[in-house]
Amino acid sequence: MESQIILLIFILVLSIFLGIELITKVPSTLHTPLMSGANAISGITLVGAILSSGSSELITIILGSSAVFFASINVVGGYLVTNRMLGMFKKK
Amino acid sequence: MESQIILLIFILVLSIFLGIELITKVPSTLHTPLMSGANAISGITLVGAILSSGSSELITIILGSSAVFFASINVVGGYLVTNRMLGMFKKK
Amino acid sequence: MDTSLIVNLTYIAASIFFIVGLKMLGSPETARRGNLLSSSGMLLAVVVTLLDQNIIDYRYIAGALLAGSLVGYFAATKVKMTSMPEMVAIFNGFGGIASLLVGSSEYIHSSLNNPALMGAIYLTVLIGGVTFTGSLIAYGKLSEVISGRPFLYKGQQFVNGLLLISILLVGANMLFVQEFITPNQTLILLIVLAFILGVLFVIPIGGADMPVVIALLNSFSGLAACAAGFVITNNVLIVAGALVGASGLILTNIMCKAMNRSLSNVLFSGFGAVSDTSSDSEEDQGEVSPINAQDAYLILEAATSVLIVPGYGMAVAQAQHAVRELGELLEANGAEVKYAIHPVAGRMPGHMNVLLAEANVSYDVLVEPEDVNPIMDTVDVCMVIGANDVVNPDAKDNEGSPIYGMPIIEVDNSKTVFVLKRSMASGFAGIQNPLFFKSNSRMLFGDAKETVSTLVSEFKG
Amino acid sequence: MDTSLIVNLTYIAASIFFIVGLKMLGSPETARRGNLLSSSGMLLAVVVTLLDQNIIDYRYIAGALLAGSLVGYFAATKVKMTSMPEMVAIFNGFGGIASLLVGSSEYIHSSLNNPALMGAIYLTVLIGGVTFTGSLIAYGKLSEVISGRPFLYKGQQFVNGLLLISILLVGANMLFVQEFITPNQTLILLIVLAFILGVLFVIPIGGADMPVVIALLNSFSGLAACAAGFVITNNVLIVAGALVGASGLILTNIMCKAMNRSLSNVLFSGFGAVSDTSSDSEEDQGEVSPINAQDAYLILEAATSVLIVPGYGMAVAQAQHAVRELGELLEANGAEVKYAIHPVAGRMPGHMNVLLAEANVSYDVLVEPEDVNPIMDTVDVCMVIGANDVVNPDAKDNEGSPIYGMPIIEVDNSKTVFVLKRSMASGFAGIQNPLFFKSNSRMLFGDAKETVSTLVSEFKG
């Protein structure tokens, strides 16, 4: 367990650095779509929601399904909105 | 064990991406020192060498100590050479 | 190979998709494909999660998934283009509440005496809750359901301090003590406090700063997902969450810089505002909007017709060579470029002609005000380079003005005006210029030669 | 907290040091601090490793560590500046052999029927071995112990094929079959094959390409360390190794691009060379060395005196404005900039004067050949911009030349000459120019205006 946490922390650290490196010098027209796209990714909590709703207890089912509901709005809506925004960037 | 390997692979993947992101558009005067600096880092195998030489078996002691010997040349020499090279870049 | 391996390898693949997708989102050419890639990663992750886990009952999951997807779909496709930012805000809030729910659901099952796990849950719930209500408030401000004005009251700092202390105390109790209140009460208290914090965090910030706040909340929702990943020890949550958390933070910072402000200034300027008395004299002219060269470049890059209006400042800066170069680059970029020369621009008759001829600007692209004024509304961008009096709308609008009646170059009728000058100082006639305060004007402060050179560099990539 | 936690957290810290250090190495201002940071990370990692592990006997480790450090120290400090590249090569080789030894040592203890572990060991030994002998050969070529010429022989491809197949077979045996030969024999065979592969890999490549090869081998040694990390399940080895492996690959690629070649061209051009018959006609003039604008920028950036020699090509390209801008940037950068105007440059008397005056180049910085020729050897860089006949050394050296006797601008006496032209075509007089083949000349091919503009952009960052 503990060694796993260490590895998870490692992953966390690397991801943070990678996140920082990836977003450098974005033109400001892309700020909003980028934010929106990142927001959709943060809907990854959907995976967690699915996992935690796979129970037979009522309270977890309720909590889990609501989590799935909200997270899927975030994911689906987020990607679509991003896509629409980016559609405006097509060169005339 | 297996879940640990998964995590290690995760770490590997993240590190590779990070490595790629880190080295973008280096001016060519820095190619050599950068190479040399990276080379020194690759001397991290020294840690492995130390770990594997901590045994009581003769063959591993021999293998391990030689590994430590070579790796420490790499580390110490690598960092010093890099430092010397970079010393030349100081603005006149 | 067992399923867990497949699942985990798929998670790695999904993470790679997210990483590359995010990278591609950072550049206009690849952004769309990047978004597609990242969404494929998400699909992969979800599908593989559904497939394998020892999930007992699929019905609720499927129902919730379907319902959520439909809501997301309609919200995203039916919304007006102009309301997109608030949509993003509310989606983000949903992500936050989802993380909060995941954390809560895990809390109910977990052994309470694992501080690491408790810490993870605590962070998940706290950050998720703040993201949720904060995003809702941001949504309200953007859609003008709530007033966009900073909401300020006496004692604000005191209330905030109290809130923070409570949150810390609940955390300490949850992680280490487990006394005083029941676990369920702890959870509910934490959620309530998180919600309040989210509200109080966003409400004092003005509507104009909302984009930055949303970017920050977005980063939070990533962190919440990341924390949730620790709760259920799931890598892909950690990687994706951390990616979003970190890149969101950087993005927030970049956005602040583009607005020429610091993050703390954005977040906490509301507090200072209480003591300020608004100065009316400034107010009725409105505020000028500065812009930086990088953003100006992006607008120029998209423009199909550009009108350059040189004045005495171009001569002082000796910027004519740089201006010509910029003009050539704009043309190469497909824009139609003209130079509008006002008869009295500069300090001698034909001043601009001398300089532009020196810089080899062809006579054919020089136009006079009367040629260009009638079609000014078709011009995408007017670049006013060190000119002032000759573009002063007072000459046509303000009878009291000393220059009333002089024909001017009516740049204020174009879609966007960039005014390149060093300060808000007036020109030869010594009078203020209302052009600078118009909503379509952007001030590009600095020496004209340097500013234009920067634009040139931007164009050259 | 137990020591393992401390160790692991320290490893994380060390990894962060490596990451940030590597990032800083990529920019001239921070490179030195970056190197320091990365070395501190290494120190941390080593110390913490020493502290905690259940190491039975420290003596050998300490001895080896000390000995290695001393050797490294003296090698690094005593070597001549000019021999640094070969030093890097040999250090790199030592890193490779160390990984090989770690892999071997683990192999001896491991259970053989764990394919994942076997695979890791196999890769560690193979890559480590290739890195070792490859680096040694590279060292030999650079220090001219071995001839720098590509070493080629008939049947090379066949031998290489055979080698690769053997290596694959040994690998298959080691991972899955474990038959035919004893584990020790397998290991020794693998090592031998890896060594041979390293030699054969590097020996056909020419000395001039060695830097690229070293960069690639450096990437390999990172990968070897990474593989060793998997063998002993150690994160910091994986992270650091993968960082070096990936960044080394990118660096290799960047270096190839800077040489205007592809990686495969560098690695395998030796093979093609066998069939080529060397063309003598070209040989006796020598070869011209092209340079790209980015590298030219770096040289200009370091120059303290620059002489610009314009000719008809500058006029044709209408590059005068860009040239003036470059001149100004060079001056701002602290260099002394002069323009040497040859009396017959261009196609009419005073041709250069007209253009330079148009571009606002001050008369004060124009000099004549007789003023500048005597002090030419103090000039760091001569930029010959579209001039040809007026800098042709044949006019002073070659009695048979039709322009013999004409005074020229003796740019060939300066430290470095950049010649900006589009091709190897001759000028008005229609004669070849030996200047282009001199060792201090670099050809910057392309339209003069574009080339100079690129340099200008480089200067502006």
Place this chain on the structure above:
Amino acid sequence: MQIFFPKEEGQEIRATILPDVAKKFTDLGIEVVVESNLGSEVFVSDELYVESGATISSSRESSLSTADIVCRINKPDISEISKLKTNSIHISFLDPFNEKDLVNEFSKSNITAISMELVPRITRAQKMDALSSQANLAGYAAVIEASRTLSKSFPMMMTAAGTISPSRVFVIGVGVAGLQAIATAKRLGARVEAFDTRPVVEEQVKSLGAKFVKIDIGETEETEQGYAKELTEEQIKMQQEGMKKICSQSDVVITTAQVFGRPAPRIVTQEMVHSMKPGSVIVDMAVSTGGNVEGSMVDEYVFDNGVTIIGMSNLPGEVAKDASQVYGANLFNMIEEYWDSDSKELKFELSDEVLKGCVITHEGSVVNELVKGNM
């Protein structure tokens, strides 16, 4: 409404208007009458005027007496004023500070006289400002004239037969004419230096890429309209001292220094002229208001010790076609500004800032403050 353009007398080459501008007048509904041969010096035939809607008058006397507005370039002969229709308007340069008789005659004859040199130097009036429009062309012509007279080339030429050094041009007084002179000389490739007593000019000189010579002469002043105030005697001395060296190194000196309403300052002394290289050229653009250069004479080339002093009083006449065009446009802009297209009349309100500046006499009396003060 009838407007009459008599042909200029004497040496004048410029025409008061060209057909293009005449057309603009007729488009406004104004009847344009031009005296026969008005444009002959600038190669514009009477037919062209007719084509643009004007009528040709061969009798000046009768046209003068019927026109509501009479426009000229130069001041009229005093004898012609009485022939004008009463309450008609007369527009031209007038030199009102020196021509007191003329002013009196105008007021006596009940003529509204407008003096073009008194159009105020404000942004709004710039389109009517003939002083500027003519000075501008004069600055250009001065350089062309100097370049023709000088036996050297202006630009530097590094040639196979040695380097031809650039000529050095020194411009003294940098108003409108001086700026254009600087610009033109710079264009031609000369090394240009300039000096003016007003400190704001330094930036303007540099904005043309030329060099400003700094001479410390203490405090100087400028009127509200940007005209220079007269220097004290001591300051003039300091200035001359400072300029001597530069003059002696220059191939061409162009002086344009004027002080509003006063004779031009004497800046270049004979001693300074003699210190110059033989073959050098001086253009005294202030020659008609007294001259900046000792020894300069109106409309003459004076040779003094190898130095040529050019004293052309009508430099704009060297580019007469352009000068005519812009002068006519100035007139048109002025009349159009006050033209009421409904009543087809001029709406003259003397409270208007521009008219307050330039109307000298109106309804029988001298109305201009400055001129009145000077009478």
Place this chain on the structure above:
Amino acid sequence: MQIFFPKEEGQEIRATILPDVAKKFTDLGIEVVVESNLGSEVFVSDELYVESGATISSSRESSLSTADIVCRINKPDISEISKLKTNSIHISFLDPFNEKDLVNEFSKSNITAISMELVPRITRAQKMDALSSQANLAGYAAVIEASRTLSKSFPMMMTAAGTISPSRVFVIGVGVAGLQAIATAKRLGARVEAFDTRPVVEEQVKSLGAKFVKIDIGETEETEQGYAKELTEEQIKMQQEGMKKICSQSDVVITTAQVFGRPAPRIVTQEMVHSMKPGSVIVDMAVSTGGNVEGSMVDEYVFDNGVTIIGMSNLPGEVAKDASQVYGANLFNMIEEYWDSDSKELKFELSDEVLKGCVITHEGSVVNELVKGNM
């Protein structure tokens, strides 16, 4: 070794050498004799020559008969040739294809005559190439002359009194003079177009930022030295057709077309002149070899239908000081090239490519191939 510079006769303003160059000769050890008043037209006094080491001769006759080298600008009076010392060298423009008597006289008198116009157009000889050095200045002077004559300004000026359009300048024939004319007119701000029959010229015109006019006249040729070959009659017609429209739109036309060793082509017909706007200016730089423009006359301003045709044969004389300087430098470069500083003598080898080109007569016979063929 003595070298003598007689004063030029007639209208010539240029001096054969200036003191600076005289000094270079004396530094070589050559005795320099200049005729009194040599530099008077360019404001150079005899004293300055003396300062530079020359001696002043007041008797031309005696100096001619003692000098080893005599240098002038223009061809000598035929009567003076016999007064030269035998085997002495005479350097000047000679017009050898037309002046057959002069050539004969030189060979009869045993003089080595060098014709400056025959210095070959190769890179190495450029420093002695007086045709280039003078044509260059002539190109500049032509534009200055045109700008002074034209009653418009060259540059565009967008002013409060309307826009002054830029003058359009059309340069026909783009050799050395044409290029400098283009450059100067461009500098002054004109819109410049140019035409030449040699296709390589297009790039050169563009290299000065001007526009090349394309007229299809079929194949054209160029000699090895870059001179144009003569066109066929048909080609000339095509050219005139193509140029007519441009001429009619131009304010200034400058023609420089020459064909080596032949009379200048007649390019601008009277019809084309008449199609031009009144007030326009033509400068015919080829006037002394027959003229490119119908109606142009040597050293006259011809007025034809409002168009001024300037036919100055000595345009370099307009910038006489510079022209003298570079001409003297050309002479010096030539003599220095063959000067043996040990023996203090000229080493004349007729096999040398440059001398083969420009020496006409030597030791009593005509040695130049081209001239011989022409006799």
